[in-house]
Amino acid sequence: MKGNILGDIRAENDISMLEMTFWQTTDYKALLESYDRPIVVGRRGTGKSALVHMLSKHWEKKAKTRVLVITPVEEQIIGLRDVLKLFGDNYLHIKAGSKLAWRYALYMEVIVDLANHYKLKNFIDTKSIEKHLTSWGAKRQNITSKIRKKLLNIIENEKGNRTPESRIADLSDEFELELLEEVILEAMNESGYQVVIFSDKLDEGYTPDNMGVAIVDGFVQSIIDIKHSLEEKVVAFAFIRDNIYRAISKNDPDFTRNIEGQTLRLHWDEYNLFNLVCNRLRAAFNSTIENNTRVWNAHTADALRAREGFRIALKLTLYRPRDILVLLNDAFLRAGTQNRDTIIYDDIDCTAKQISNNRLNDLLKEYETVFPALDVFTSCFKNTKPEMFVSEAETLIENQLDSLQSISKLTAQDIILSDEPKQVIQRLYSIGFIGVYNQSSSSFVFCHDGKEPDRDFLPSTKILLHPCYWLALGITNQEIKLEQAEDIHDEYDIEVSAVDSEFRSKRIGALMAELNSIPEGHIGASDFESWTKRALTLLFATDLENLELHPNKNNLQQRDIVATNLGSTPLWKRILDDYNSRQIIFEVKNYKDLTSSDYRQANTYLSKEYGRMAFIVCRDINNNLSKHKELNWVRELYNDHNKLIIKISSKFLEKQLSKMRSPQKHDELSKEISKLLDQYIRMWLPNKCKA
Structure with missing residues (x-):
């Protein structure tokens, strides 16, 4: 059986079938009779x-x-x-x-x-x-x-x-x-x-x-x-x-x-689409039957027979010639593989699900570079109802994010950058995955240009998942009506706009700009701690788990930031194996010049699960150690206590964030820390020190 028995969906590739079966709609006749529009x-x-x-x-x-x-x-x-x-x-x-x-x-x-x-x-x-x-x-x-x-x-x-x-x-x-x-x-x-x-x-x-x-x-x-x-x-x-x-x-x-x-x-309704399909059935099967319902019944069976059966097929589309022709072409192809010349409901149902899956996969592939977490966010809506309030969608997103496992670093960073469910909804709207109810037109409006939405998303705002993704998401108990379908603008040759492509860059840029607004010293200490935690969470996404600020604030020893080392990358496995550091300490100092007390304080925190390595984040312009101060203190702790304290400057973190604006450089920091660790061992610590 031909792959496209009812003709190609592109008019320029379907000239013979088009000319033989063209259905003259009211719109066609209007264009023949008048030049007004x-x-x-x-x-x-x-x-x-x-x-x-x-x-x-x-x-x-x-x-x-x-x-x-x-x-x-x-x-x-x-x-x-x-x-x-x-x-x-x-x-x-x-x-x-x-x-x-x-x-x-x-x-x-x-x-x-x-x-x-x-x-x-x-x-x-x-x-x-x-x-x-x-x-x-x-x-x-x-x-x-x-x-x-x-x-x-x-x-x-x-x-x-x-x-x-x-x-x-x-x-x-x-x-x-x-x-x-x-x-x-x-x-x-x-x-x-x-x-x-x-x-x-x-x-x-x-x-x-x-x-x-x-x-x-x-x-x-x-x-x-x-x-x-x-x-x-x-x-x-x-x-x-x-x-x-x-x-x-x-x-x-x-x-x-x-x-x-x-x-x-241009408008299409059930009557015009039925006539178009029946004209093509006559041409495809060389039929001489004049009555449209009889033509349809000759090539369908069980629940698909008669006009009611055609309505069943039509409700799986957005009421456009291309949709119904794609659906029926694939359904007849499926029937042909089973040696049938009539299509049944299962043919339509399986084909519609496959088309929906293809559409969702196309969306994911189109945005995989600029929206790495899209697969995670669309999965939030599996087996749900297609129409809901923003507050309900936010709950679904929060529940999904709480149960995440085994995701890539790029995806994790994208999730961190989309730091609240409302922002996720805005991004899903910008690429046409969801539509927003418009009170004035009493319809759902879908956007497909990737731009940031110019509307507010209140908890009571109604949204609708795009119908072309319903079956792929397991939503099978809903139907789209003609009046709803005509208000859905399904431009599925998606344009990834520059605005959407810059989401990652803009969010990271905002975090970098925030650093420059934090004053050094005691007055900005709390803000700098908070900024450092967010920067480290983003930079070490999936490498370090459960980053926590002041996890032991009621204890005598108050560590600033602690994270769990999963040992999942070469750098962190090296730190776990060589220094027994399962819990990683980041001491945060909102000033440039570190003191011997800062290093000794970090030393006191290192025991048991904290191992023999810690980091101090400060406001210096680079990671270099001052020759007669920091270098001596680092060597003293290493020689006398076999512990390593590594200094990291805020400018260094800012530089790594800047690199990370390009998705291709999402893992640069691990490489730089590994080089820094080698520099300590090979250059700044004497050879006689124990490894």
């Missing part, structure tokens, strides 16, 4: 590329009509970002420059198409626009490449230093947009032709930052401008993903006035 918005998998293909075929058949399909190229969009930086970092400036550039590019694509047509070239006033035609480039080149080169050429010919504002102001004159409009309109009026432009895949090379959003916003605005400027002699449509549209609505202050009323949002 040139911006077509849809969630991923709602058939935008399929619409572009079928609409372009429809207009190609019309007399005196030219059709252009515009699709930007990822690598050229990335290159365009670099050029548009010359318009500054103000969103409105980038959008304005982008709009002018795209409008020029679309005009030139129309002119080049007309100039290459054996009839229409006679209606083009090529002399008046000769310099534009000469510099624009061949028809076969991608539009993004050509506009990028055009902008670079303009910038190279600039005289003197130009501000972003002056560049934008001069672009319209440089592009001569009014002249190009005049040439196009004259050609269209004289020839009686119409040009229809379809712009698809505007998410190519898209990044959810100000620059990325402004580039697409500029394109959308240029499409709307064409509608008003070229009097329907040139008609343009832009098909964009819902997540990008929402980003534009958030960033563009003119969104309501300029864009909102120009938008057609």
Whole structure:
């Protein structure tokens, strides 16, 4: 049996099946009949590329009509970002420059198409626009490449230093947009032709930052401008993903006035999806049955029969063509492996669980570098209810963290940096794992750009686990309804944004900055002890266990910080074996110059489980021992008592924290301490001392 018996889920790979089985929805018919809403918005998998293909075929058949399909190229969009930086970092400036550039590019694509047509070239006033035609480039080149080169050429010919504002102001004159409009309109009026432009895949090379959003916003605005400027002699449509549209609505202050009323949002319901599936079943199985229910029943069994059976399958999706086709393709493939030509409920159920597991695994893999503890945090919600209050989620997270065992150091550090359940919830929201209930829209809002949320998470705030992960988490007693599904924006080709990538760096940076605000001496002693404990907990995550501040505060001997040495790494196994130190002492001194009393005090703490080694953390600028003081005291304790006291400066810890901002350097400190230990043994302690 074919792997995708009902067709490929990507329209561009499914042309024959698409053309044979295309279901004409109300949205499709609306786009045929009216140019009022040139911006077509849809969630991923709602058939935008399929619409572009079928609409372009429809207009190609019309007399005196030219059709252009515009699709930007990822690598050229990335290159365009670099050029548009010359318009500054103000969103409105980038959008304005982008709009002018795209409008020029679309005009030139129309002119080049007309100039290459054996009839229409006679209606083009090529002399008046000769310099534009000469510099624009061949028809076969991608539009993004050509506009990028055009902008670079303009910038190279600039005289003197130009501000972003002056560049934008001069672009319209440089592009001569009014002249190009005049040439196009004259050609269209004289020839009686119409040009229809379809712009698809505007998410190519898209990044959810100000620059990325402004580039697409500029394109959308240029499409709307064409509608008003070229009097329907040139008609343009832009098909964009819902997540990008929402980003534009958030960033563009003119969104309501300029864009909102120009938008057609794609909707799918049970009726339309059933017709789409039945059309594909007829084509896949060469069926001549006309009645849709009978077609469905011919290829299903038991609980899946009739419209009620289709509803069962549909409730395992987010009510989109792509979802139901993936589900049924895999279900038929499973049935084929068991020599069946009909699918049963078990086929649907197993397939849906596998799809959900794949989605969750994709999420974990996508974020494994910048969110190492994601697997731990998502596991908190296994076998729970999908809808809950923030307070309930916080309890689940706390319970999970209390029972953690056998995790990597990188994961442990990520958990420490997410130092409270509320922050974990915020991070899970930022990557689309959970949604937050919006009172004004009465729906759950999901975010997928990785940015820090701009909303507060109160204990009474309602959240929803994303339905695509329910089955992977063992949530099987819940169903998603159509109205809920349409409010879920499942952009599962996840963009790991710079903001999310910098979470680790920002949190560690905040800890480093805190050190510099702590005054030396008695007044800052308590704060420095607390800071040292948090720094050591982070740096020695999984190496040392149960770090405790003043564990014996009521005793005569009050040790500052004590941790249990698990002996789980080469460094700490060496310290356990050579110095019998199961309990590790860190004495904390909030001043630079240590005294002999500090060393003798540390010495008195070393007995039994504490072994023969301790550390003193102080505010010195490095770990070096002063020649006639600290060096003598260390040697005295080592020679007379066979105990080793190692000095660690706060600057050294700060340096190790700085290195740790890069996940690749999460274990640098153990290597540095090991080197320091060798330095004591080989350089600072005389050879005659006992090992």
